[in-house]
Amino acid sequence: MNLPFADNPAPATFLIGGTGAGKTELALNLSLYKARRYQNSTLIDFDIVNPFFRVRKLRDEVEKHNVSVICPVNRVVSGDIPALPAAAWGAVENISLPIVCDIGGGETGLRPLARMSELAAARNANVFFVINPFRPGFAHPAEIAENFRHMCGLCAMKVTHIVANPNIGSETTVELFYDGLKRVREFAATAGVPIAFAVAAEGLARELGTQAADLPGFAEMADLPLFVLERYWSVPWHFGTVPDA
Amino acid sequence: MAEKVLMKGNEAIGEAAVRAGCRYYFGYPITPQSELPAYLAKRLPEVEGVFVQAESEVAAINMVYGAGSAGARVMTSSSSPGVSLKQEGISYIAGAEIPCLLVNVVRGGPGLGNIAPAQSDYWQATRGGGHGDYRTLVLAPNSVQEMADMTVAGFEFADRFRNPVLLLSDGVLGQMMEPVSLPDPIDYDVDSKKWGLGYQGKDKNERNLCTSIFLDVDELEEHNWHLYQKYQVMTDLFSKGEYKDFAVEEHLCDDAEIILVGYGIISRILKTVVEKCRKRGIKAGLIRPKVLWPFPSQVFERLQQTTSNFLVVEMSCGQMVEDVKLAVNGKKPVYFFGRTGGTIPSDFEILNEVDKIVRPD
Structure with a gap:
């Protein structure tokens, strides 16, 4: 399997894309995958858009698995303020540290990225543009192209790969997955940017006829690696639930 | 669609x-x-x-x-x-x-x-x-x-x-x-809209007027009773007329010993609680008002006859609970559980509240 960070001892990954493309879910899972593969990893919450559905809410959960989380301190964890944690810069500068950077969605979210472009280039970072073709503004290749151009222009970073994340949550079917993937492929071919991998939740991957050896992890799927993830964001009240009696 | x-x-x-x-x-x-x-x-x-x-x-x-x-x-x-x-x-x-x-x-x-x-x-x-x-x-x-x-x-x-x-x-x-x-x-x-300022169907010299000012006391009283009657029509339509099914969702209430009450996002948590209660042998049901005004009082008037308790859950210190108490009219106990300040209650803590009511020992 040809993975974009296979030969890199401490890969840096930046996840960008539209609002709700699935960046945070993917960031959580990629950092868990890297922690298993490299013994540790660091997940950096660079989202300044708003504090809902952020990695900071799952900090305790992922830190059990050798993932360090850098996010705003507790005092401002629910604050609606566009502040970035100072420790984030040190982590991006530390070339021996495998990192995953979760960038906020849309135009506002991309702004902090320009400040990091030199550091990212120095680390030969993977810059993944995550696309869910079932989200507004990303339904058709022409529409994706327009938003892609606009967003790349804002962030001063060169996108190295596309990540295809076609889903409508728990109701995603095999047919729907392939329909979405086809549209992402059409866009990627036109844009001349390689697709690093596609993404599917565990249940869907099984329906697609494949599975990763460990979760989260990579599985074989025709001509494209499939990153099989566990869904951490279902609904907020599921945290702290009690098992069935 | x-x-x-x-x-x-x-x-x-x-x-x-x-x-x-x-x-x-x-x-x-x-x-x-x-x-x-x-x-x-x-x-x-x-x-x-x-x-x-x-x-x-x-x-x-x-x-x-x-x-x-x-x-x-x-x-x-x-x-x-x-x-x-x-x-x-x-x-x-x-x-x-x-x-x-x-x-x-x-x-x-x-x-x-x-x-x-x-x-x-x-x-x-x-x-x-x-x-x-x-x-x-x-x-x-x-x-x-x-x-x-x-x-x-x-x-x-x-x-x-x-x-x-x-x-x-x-x-x-x-x-x-x-x-x-x-x-x-x-x-x-x-x-x-025939009453709208943009309506073109009138004689050239006629104009519609949209206003809430009624300087004459009799005119304002007449207007207020007109509004009141309109609200009565709305109440009837949502309680017993064509929108009565739109106004409220009932889930497993017929044999329920305790009926949980919640609207909006809380109703989804309560549905999980009802399932977990049933698995534990507690006959729980759910009333979910989908329309908050006019409040679906008629459902509470009917179901208070067959259930023993109501538990209202809100992300507040208790507001809708007052409407439930008015509808139940003192005939059955109405309990309240709330979280506030931004905390979403978990099914676990709501289950504990149910236990306290139906299994007080």
């Missing part, structure tokens, strides 16, 4: 509004509803609509008053402190009987509070909120799909009753993403 897409609740309201013929949005940004104006700022120009970020909430609601008077489908949205600012305009709109859709994506209060989800604007929503004898129809969705469906229904109800309709949501519903089937778009005729 089109194929499903993945949307945030705030975005789903925006797209459903456009498809329901809304071409005018006036508002002012505030977390956690800003995705809605952000969506419409892009979307409305595509359909020759008008999006204005006003200089304040007060300005925005009065722009809604103007566009609604002209006969247009028009909306505004905000979150709790912003909705407080709009109350004077909402009272004028209700007084002048102007249809419009208002959206409150509720956050924690009082005061500036915080941006986390809450249900503490129930009183403001269902008691009018502003000054004078008036009511707003209040709809309470519990999913992204219902955010879209109730947006369309809200515009229909607003036109039918010539009344403002309030969609009462919260920070979870606004921010969470779920699959949604969007409604088919309709062509809406702005000039269809």
Whole structure:
């Protein structure tokens, strides 16, 4: 399997894309995958858009698995303020540290990225543009192209790969997955940017006829690696639930 | 209905509004509803609509008053402190009987509070909120799909009753993403309202007037009783008429020893609690008001005859519980459990409350 960070001892990954493309879910899972593969990893919450559905809410959960989380301190964890944690810069500068950077969605979210472009280039970072073709503004290749151009222009970073994340949550079917993937492929071919991998939740991957050896992890799927993830964001009240009696 | 897409609740309201013929949005940004104006700022120009970020909430609601008077489908949205600012305009709109859709994506209060989800604007929503004898129809969705469906229904109800309709949501519903089937778009005729300022069917010298000022005391009293009668008609339609099934959802209530009561996002947690109760041998049921005013009292009047207890759960210190107590009228105990300040109660802590009531030993 040809993975974009296979030969890199401490890969840096930046996840960008539209609002709700699935960046945070993917960031959580990629950092868990890297922690298993490299013994540790660091997940950096660079989202300044708003504090809902952020990695900071799952900090305790992922830190059990050798993932360090850098996010705003507790005092401002629910604050609606566009502040970035100072420790984030040190982590991006530390070339021996495998990192995953979760960038906020849309135009506002991309702004902090320009400040990091030199550091990212120095680390030969993977810059993944995550696309869910079932989200507004990303339904058709022409529409994706327009938003892609606009967003790349804002962030001063060169996108190295596309990540295809076609889903409508728990109701995603095999047919729907392939329909979405086809549209992402059409866009990627036109844009001349390689697709690093596609993404599917565990249940869907099984329906697609494949599975990763460990979760989260990579599985074989025709001509494209499939990153099989566990869904951490279902609904907020599921945290702290009690098992069935 | 089109194929499903993945949307945030705030975005789903925006797209459903456009498809329901809304071409005018006036508002002012505030977390956690800003995705809605952000969506419409892009979307409305595509359909020759008008999006204005006003200089304040007060300005925005009065722009809604103007566009609604002209006969247009028009909306505004905000979150709790912003909705407080709009109350004077909402009272004028209700007084002048102007249809419009208002959206409150509720956050924690009082005061500036915080941006986390809450249900503490129930009183403001269902008691009018502003000054004078008036009511707003209040709809309470519990999913992204219902955010879209109730947006369309809200515009229909607003036109039918010539009344403002309030969609009462919260920070979870606004921010969470779920699959949604969007409604088919309709062509809406702005000039269809015979009372509207834009109506062209009158004699050249006749003009419609939309106003809430009645300087003569007899005229104002007559107007207020006219509004009261309209609210009675609405109450009848939602309690026993054509909208009675729309107004409330009942789940496993017939044999229930305890009935849980919650609206909006809480109702989804309560459904899980009901399932877990049943697995533990506790006969639990759920009443979920989908319309908060007029309140579906008739369901409580009926079910108090067969159940032993009611437990009302809210993300507030207890507001809807008062309407439940009025409907149950002292005939059965009505208990309350609430979390506030932005905390979403877990099914675990609600189960503990159920245990305390039905298994006190």
